Amino acid sequence: xxxxxxxxxxxxxxxxxxxxxxxxxxxxxxxxELSSLSTPASGHLYFSLKDARSQLRCAMFKGRASINxxxxxxxxLVRVRAKISVYTARGDLQCIVQHIEExxxxxxxxxxxxxxxxxxxxxxFEQKYKRPIPKFPKHIGVITxxxxxxxxxxxxxxxxxxPGIPVTVYPAVVQGETAAESIMSALRDASQHKQCxxxxxxxxxxxxxxxxxxxxxxxxxxIFDCSIPLVSGVGHEVDVTIADLVADMRAPTPTAAAExxxxxxxxxxxxLKSLQFRLPNAQKRGLEQLxxxxxxxxxxxxxxxxxxxxxxxxxxxxxxxxxxAAQQGLKWQHTSIETMARTLAANQPQRLIEQKQRExxxxxxxxxxxxxxxxxxxxxxxxxxxxxxxxxxxxATLERGFSITRDKQHNIIRSQDQVKAGxxxxxxxxxxxxxxxxxxxxxxxxxxxx
Numbered sequence: 001x002x003x004x005x006x007x008x009x010x011x012x013x014x015x016x017x018x019x020x021x022x023x024x025x026x027x028x029x030x031x032x033e034l035s036s037l038s039t040p041a042s043g044h045l046y047f048s049l050k051d052a053r054s055q056l057r058c059a060m061f062k063g064r065a066s067i068n069x070x071x072x073x074x075x076x077l078v079r080v081r082a083k084i085s086v087y088t089a090r091g092d093l094q095c096i097v098q099h100i101e102e103x104x105x106x107x108x109x110x111x112x113x114x115x116x117x118x119x120x121x122x123x124x125f126e127q128k129y130k131r132p133i134p135k136f137p138k139h140i141g142v143i144t145x146x147x148x149x150x151x152x153x154x155x156x157x158x159x160x161x162x163p164g165i166p167v168t169v170y171p172a173v174v175q176g177e178t179a180a181e182s183i184m185s186a187l188r189d190a191s192q193h194k195q196c197x198x199x200x201x202x203x204x205x206x207x208x209x210x211x212x213x214x215x216x217x218x219x220x221x222x223i224f225d226c227s228i229p230l231v232s233g234v235g236h237e238v239d240v241t242i243a244d245l246v247a248d249m250r251a252p253t254p255t256a257a258a259e260x261x262x263x264x265x266x267x268x269x270x271x272l273k274s275l276q277f278r279l280p281n282a283q284k285r286g287l288e289q290l291x292x293x294x295x296x297x298x299x300x301x302x303x304x305x306x307x308x309x310x311x312x313x314x315x316x317x318x319x320x321x322x323x324x325a326a327q328q329g330l331k332w333q334h335t336s337i338e339t340m341a342r343t344l345a346a347n348q349p350q351r352l353i354e355q356k357q358r359e360x361x362x363x364x365x366x367x368x369x370x371x372x373x374x375x376x377x378x379x380x381x382x383x384x385x386x387x388x389x390x391x392x393x394x395x396a397t398l399e400r401g402f403s404i405t406r407d408k409q410h411n412i413i414r415s416q417d418q419v420k421a422g423x424x425x426x427x428x429x430x431x432x433x434x435x436x437x438x439x440x441x442x443x444x445x446x447x448x449x450x
Contacts, residue, residue, distance in 0.1 A: 011088065018086035021093070025084035030056070030095065031103050037074045047072065049080065049095070058082065060097040069111075070101050079103040108208050112215050115242060119217070124224045130248045131229040134197050136263055139166050141196035141228070143186045146171040150202045150233075150254040157258035162265050168196060174203040179213030184222050191226055198261050199226070201243060202233040202254040214241035223247055233257025398430035416441050 008016070032049035039045055043062030048055045058080065060068070072078060079102070082095040101111070119125065140158065144151045146169055158167055170190050173182035183201070190199055201223070203211075213219070214234050223230055223246045232244045237252035244250040251257035390396055394404070405413045406426050413419055419438050427434040 010091070014086055014088040014091045017091075018088055021084045021086055027081060027083055027098070029079055029081055031077070031079045032056070034072050034076045034078050035074055037072060045072065045097075047074075049078070056095055057087075057092055058095040058097050060100065064098055068100055069114075072100055077103045108212060112208075112242070115215060115217055115220075116245065119220055119242065119246070124220060125245045129224070133229050133231065133249055133261055137165060137196075137198045137261060139168065139196045140261065141168050141170060141190045141199040143170045143172055143183060143190065143199060143201045144203055144254075145174045148174065148204060150174075150204045153253075153255045154200060154202060154233075154258045157255045158262050161259065161262045164265075165262065168193075173213075175206070175210050175213065180216035180219050183213060184216075184219050187219075187222055187226060191228060194228075196228060199228050199230045200233060200254075200257045200261065201230055201247065202251075202257055203235070204254065205236040205239060211235055211239060211241055214243040216242070219243060220246045231257045231261055395430065398428070404428045416443055 030049060032051050032055075035048050035050055035055070037045070037047040043065060045058075045060040045065045047058050047060075049058055050056075070078075078100055080095065080097045081099040082097045085094055085096050086092065087094045123129070142151060142154055144154070151169060155167065155169075158165065168190075170186040172186040173179045187199075187201075190196060201214075203214075211234060214232075220242045223232075223243060229248045231249045231251055232241070232247035233251035233254045233256060234241050234244060235253075249260060251260050398404070404427070406428070407413055407418065408424060411418070413425065419425065419441070421438055421441060423438045425436050425438060427436055
């Protein structure tokens with residue numbers, strides 16, 4: 001061995017390998033078939049990614065696994081975003097997975113539909129939340145790539161239609177992994193500056209993967225919460241993104257977005273010329289109409305003396321009507337008084353009192369007779385019931401020579417089965433209670449009735 005050769009301890013070498021791999025591959029995307037999936041109780045995920053020639057060990061820790069939308073299954077073709085490291089305890093190369101998803105365009109479409117359904121359920125697409133786009137904006141903001149074709153189309157359309165409106169471009173990356181965060185940052189800047197009263201979010205056409213940053217949930221919620229009205233002009237007319245659905249207005253192309261929010265100065269000048277031609281005619285017609293109204297009103301005017309004479313005549317007529325009505329009212333009152341006097345005479349109180357007294361005396365006599373009859377009838381019924389009750393009274397039975405026999409517990413003895421020789425019993429007669437002892441039981445003298 002050469003004296004200058006470096007000798008590594010195993011742990012030193014594995015640590016050096018780990019640092020080298022983590023520095024060289026801080027975060028990459030890897031695609032492969034998922035196999036050997038393990039989901040222990042700790043919540044971590046352990047699996048392998050493989051293709052036709054190789055495989056890699058992977059670990060996804062609980063914090064990342066719990067927030068990942070896709071639930072991996074063995075055999076799926078997946079794409080993971082991971083950091084490459086070395087598991088120093090065994091010296092194994094492994095991937096520390098941050099995100100996992102199904103691979104392929106079909107997966108992107110599936111994720112698009114799922115997010116679209118969820119945001120629709122939460123009401124982010126409802127028309128009632130759309131902010132109105134100003135008809136004559138004072139300042140327009142454009143969020144897009146400063147070097148793309150879309151910004152040139154938008155600025156060209158705005159310069160052609162309304163060159164006097166100031167335009168501010170908020171630069172953003174509109175494709176790739178960092179695009180969504182870049183767009184949200186630009187949107188945040190535009191909202192904080194508050195110098196624009198309408199925004200355009202735009203980029204040119206592309207594949208589903210190219211436009212995927214516009215399907216970011218965080219971007220959709222930021223557009224929904226934005227205080228400035230926003231028009232989305234992403235891709236071509238056939239391209240529909242989540243940003244288009246959440247925006248206050250959707251344009252089929254970037255140029256169409258610029259045309260939707262900007263007034264056409266040529267058209268406005270044409271309308272102004274038309275108004276300049278129509279205004280004198282409208283003023284002339286208005287003055288003629290006013291002159292006709294003045295003529296009509298002047299014909300309706302009357303001299304005050306004529307009006308006063310008419311009012312005096314009407315007052316005289318009203319006075320005569322009032323006098324006649326007062327006389328008729330007095331006559332009616334006299335007639336009513338005479339009628340009431342005759343009615344009162346026919347219904348003198350003394351006469352009514354005498355009649356009611358006679359009726360009261362007759363009712364009192366009938367009441368006394370009915371009360372006496374009721375007492376007699378009730379007494380007869382009571383005597384009859386008392387006699388019937390006495391017939392079934394136990395005392396009456398005892399007076400006829402019968403007695404009642406009870407045991408020590410004072411239970412009435414009805415059968416010989418309730419006593420035996422030697423028992424103490426009591427015998428109740430009509431005038432005394434006898435204490436007896438049973439010496440013999442003889443049932444030969446008893447006639448049983450069945």
